[in-house]
Amino acid sequence: MGSTALQSCQFCLSKLDLFFIDNKKSIAYNADEHSFSILLKRNEVIFSEGKYPKGIFQVHKGLVKIFKYGKDGKEQIIQICKAGEIIGFRAVLSENPYNVNAAALEDNTEICFISSRDFNHYKNSNLQLQNRLIQELSTELQEWADFVTDMTQRTVRQRTALALIFLHEAYDEKEINVAREDLANMVGTATESLIRLINEFKKDSIITVSARKIQILDFSALKRIAED
Amino acid sequence: MGSTALQSCQFCLSKLDLFFIDNKKSIAYNADEHSFSILLKRNEVIFSEGKYPKGIFQVHKGLVKIFKYGKDGKEQIIQICKAGEIIGFRAVLSENPYNVNAAALEDNTEICFISSRDFNHYKNSNLQLQNRLIQELSTELQEWADFVTDMTQRTVRQRTALALIFLHEAYDEKEINVAREDLANMVGTATESLIRLINEFKKDSIITVSARKIQILDFSALKRIAED
DNA sequence: CGGCCGCTTGATTAGATTCAACCGTCGTGG
DNA sequence: CCACGACGGTTGAATCTAATCAAGCGGCCG
Numbered sequence: 377m378g379s380t381a382l383q384s385c386q387f388c389l390s391k392l393d394l395f396f397i398d399n400k401k402s403i404a405y406n407a408d409e410h411s412f413s414i415l416l417k418r419n420e421v422i423f424s425e426g427k428y429p430k431g432i433f434q435v436h437k438g439l440v441k442i443f444k445y446g447k448d449g450k451e452q453i454i455q456i457c458k459a460g461e462i463i464g465f466r467a468v469l470s471e472n473p474y475n476v477n478a479a480a481l482e483d484n485t486e487i488c489f490i491s492s493r494d495f496n497h498y499k500n501s502n503l504q505l506q507n508r509l510i511q512e513l514s515t516e517l518q519e520w521a522d523f524v525t526d527m528t529q530r531t532v533r534q535r536t537a538l539a540l541i542f543l544h545e546a547y548d549e550k551e552i553n554v555a556r557e558d559l560a561n562m563v564g565t566a567t568e569s570l571i572r573l574i575n576e577f578k579k580d581s582i583i584t585v586s587a588r589k590i591q592i593l594d595f596s597a598l599k600r601i602a603e604d
Numbered sequence: 605m606g607s608t609a610l611q612s613c614q615f616c617l618s619k620l621d622l623f624f625i626d627n628k629k630s631i632a633y634n635a636d637e638h639s640f641s642i643l644l645k646r647n648e649v650i651f652s653e654g655k656y657p658k659g660i661f662q663v664h665k666g667l668v669k670i671f672k673y674g675k676d677g678k679e680q681i682i683q684i685c686k687a688g689e690i691i692g693f694r695a696v697l698s699e700n701p702y703n704v705n706a707a708a709l710e711d712n713t714e715i716c717f718i719s720s721r722d723f724n725h726y727k728n729s730n731l732q733l734q735n736r737l738i739q740e741l742s743t744e745l746q747e748w749a750d751f752v753t754d755m756t757q758r759t760v761r762q763r764t765a766l767a768l769i770f771l772h773e774a775y776d777e778k779e780i781n782v783a784r785e786d787l788a789n790m791v792g793t794a795t796e797s798l799i800r801l802i803n804e805f806k807k808d809s810i811i812t813v814s815a816r817k818i819q820i821l822d823f824s825a826l827k828r829i830a831e832d
Numbered sequence: 833c834g835g836c837c838g839c840t841t842g843a844t845t846a847g848a849t850t851c852a853a854c855c856g857t858c859g860t861g862g
Numbered sequence: 863c864c865a866c867g868a869c870g871g872t873t874g875a876a877t878c879t880a881a882t883c884a885a886g887c888g889g890c891c892g
Contacts, residue, residue, distance in 0.1 A: 444749055446757035447832050454749045470742035476749050506734055513741035514698035520748040521672055521682045521704050527756050528792035529674035532848065556871060564756035566849055571872060588870090604675050760880065784839065794881055799840060816838090 383412050385488035388434045389498060392490070395434075395462055396508040414487050416480035418555075422463070422487065424477045429467040431491040433478075435459050438485025439546060441558065444476050451561040456481065458546050468492050469509070481554060530602070532565045536573045537602035539563050540583070544592050552590040611640050613716035616662050617726060620718070623662075623690055624736040642715050644708035646783075650691070650715065652705045657695040659719040661706075663687050666713025667774060669786065672704050679789040684709065686774050696720050697737070709782060758830070760793045764801045765830035767791050768811070772820050780818040 413436065416422070422433060422440065433440075435457050442455040442463065454476060457463050467474045499505055526538060539562045543552045560570040574590070577583045582594045582601075592598065641664065644650070650661060650668065663685050670683040670691065682704060685691050695702045727733055754766060767790045771780045788798040802818070805811045810822045810829075820826065 442749075444753045446753045450757060452753040452756055454752060466742045466745045469738050470746055471739060472743060472746060475746045506738065509738055510697050510734065510741065511699060513738065513745060514694045515700060517694045517741060517744060517748070518698055518700060518703045520745070520752075521670075524682060524748075524752060524755060525672045525674045525680040527752060528680055529678060567870090568850080568872080569848055572848095575872090795838090796840080796882085797880055800880095803840090 382431065382489045382491065384431065384491045384494045385412050385434070388488050389490050389494055392462075392495075392498060393502065393505050393508065395460070396505060396512050412488055414489065416483075416485045416487065418480055418483045418485075420480050420485075422478035422480070423467075423474050425475055426473050428473050429464055429492060431489050431493075432465045432468055432495055433463050433487045433489055435461050435463065436486040436488060438483075439481040439554075440478055440485060440487070441481045442476050442478050443561065451558075452564060453558065453562040456542070456546055456562070463487075465495070466513075468495060469513075481558060527564060530604075532563060532569055533573055533576075534602050534604060535563045535565070536570060536577075537598045540577075540590070540592060541595070541598055541602060543590075544595070552592075553588055555588065610659065610717045610719070612659065612719045612722045613640050613662070616716050617718050617722055620690075620723070620726060621730065621733050621736065623688070624733060624740050640716055642717065644711075644713045644715065646708055646711045646713075648708050648713075650706035650708070651695075651702050653703055654701050656701050657692055657720060659717050659721075660693045660696055660723055661691045661715045661717055663689050663691065664714040664716060666711075667709040667782075668706055668713060668715070669709045670704050670706050671789065679786075680792060681786065681790040684770070684774055684790070691715075693723070694741075696723060697741075709786060755792060758832075760791060760797055761801055761804075762830050762832060763791045763793070764798060764805075765826045768805075768818070768820060769823070769826055769830060772823070780820075781816055783816065 416438070423429065425444070437459055440457045440461075440463060441453050442457065443451045443453045446452050463478055464474070499509070527535065530538070536559075539559060540552065542562075543554065543559075547553070556571055556574075557567050559574075560567040563570060574583070574585060577598075578585050580597070582592070582597045584591045584593060644666070651657065653672070665687055668685045668689075668691060669681050670685065671679045671681045674680050691706055692702070727737070755763065758766070764787075767787060768780065770790075771782065771787075775781070784799055784802075785795050787802075788795040791798060802811070802813060805826075806813050808825070810820070810825045812819045812821060
C-alpha cells in the first residue's frame, strides 16, 4: 500500500449500496469503469493490525485473506473474501484501529479503494444504507456464533472438510489453489497435520491433488465428514 | 417465558441509548422504576434457536449465558451477559430468527423485556442511536476476530485461565459461582478436563475452591498462564 | 429410602503437535 | 552456467494434550 495518497474509486462508491442489498453477493466487475485499481501479489498486505483505517477496499479479482497473528506469530485466518466483497469497513465504522490484517491470498489479486471520507459521506447521506448496514452487521454477528461453535467443537478433520467446502465455492467450483500453510491457518492447525488429512482425502478418492491444486471429486463425502 | 404477551419495560426503553453510549456498561438498576420484570431460575430459557424474536431483553440481576448446541447436543457458550447488558438485539436487527439460545446462568437472575415494536420505533426515531448502533455492532464484530483466535490457538489450560479472568470481572471480583459444566462449555472442553485444570490451579495456590465457588488468589499468575 | 444429578478421579485411547529430516523448485549471485 | 540457499511441501517418529469411558461419591428431592 505504501504512503502515497490513494484516490477513491468513484464507480465502486456509487455501487456501494448494491453490495449491502445483495448481502455480499459479487458486483460484476468491468475494468474500464474503475478509476483506480491496485494489483497485488500473493501475501502483499492491504492493511494491518493496529493501524488506523483510511478507507475501505473492494475485491475485484482473486481472493483476500483476513487474519490475525496469534501466539508465536501463527496466523489465524478469520475470513476469505472474494470478488465483489468489501473489506475493512468494520474498522472504519467502529472508528477503532484495525485488529486484523488483510493480504492477497493469490497473485493477481485486484482491489480498489474508497476513502473513509467518501464512504462516510455516502453513508450519512443515505438513510436506507444505514438501515441496511445495521441489518448486515447484525446478521454477520449472528454468523460468528456458528463459526465459533464449528471451530471449537469440530475436529481438525471436520474443519478441514469445512474449509474445502468453503473454498470450493470461493473458487467457483473450480480447482482450489492455496498454499498448504494458508489452508492450515484457515483450519487452525499445523501445516503437517493438514497435509496428512489432505492425503487421507486423496486416498479415499474424495479429492485429487496436483501440486498446490486441489480438485473436489466427492462433495457429499466432504459434507458427511464435516457434519460428523 | 411462555406464550403470554409480554409488556415492554418503559423505563428500560427510555434508557436504551445510555446502553449504547456506554458501550455495554451497566445501567444502574432500581427495582421500583421498572414496569415489568421477569425472575429466572438457573437454566430457565429466555429464547432459543430457530424462534423469531419478539423483542429484546435487559439483564437486571444475575448472569445470562448465550450458547449454541453443537454436535451431539454439547453446549458452546458464546457469551456471558451481566447486569445492564442488552440481549437478543442482533436477531431483532437482522430480522432473522435467533441462531443462539439464552438462559439464566444462576438462580435469581432478573431480566426485563422490550418489544421489537417499541425498540424499532425508538430506533427509527433516533438518528443518534442508529449511528451508535452501527458503531457498536462494528466494534463487536472486530472483537469476534480476537475471540476466534483465542479459541483456536490457545490450549484448554490457557482458555480456562481466560475464562476465570473473565468471570472474575463478571462477578465483580467476588467468588465465581458457576456449574462446572457451564465453565467447561465456556472453555469449550470436556467437564472432566476442566475439573482437572481447576485442581491444578488450586494446587498451585492460584485459586481456592469450596464446592461450586471459586475464589481467585493470584490474578497475575492466571494472566501469565493465559498469555502463554 | 431410592434414585438422580453434579462432581470427581483413574485408566485408557485417540487425535494432533512437535521435531527432525528430506525433497524438489525456483531464483540469485558468483 | 552452475551452485547455493530459501522456501514450500512432505514424511516419519516421538510426545503430549485432551477426550473418552468407567466408576464412585455425596447431596438433595420426591
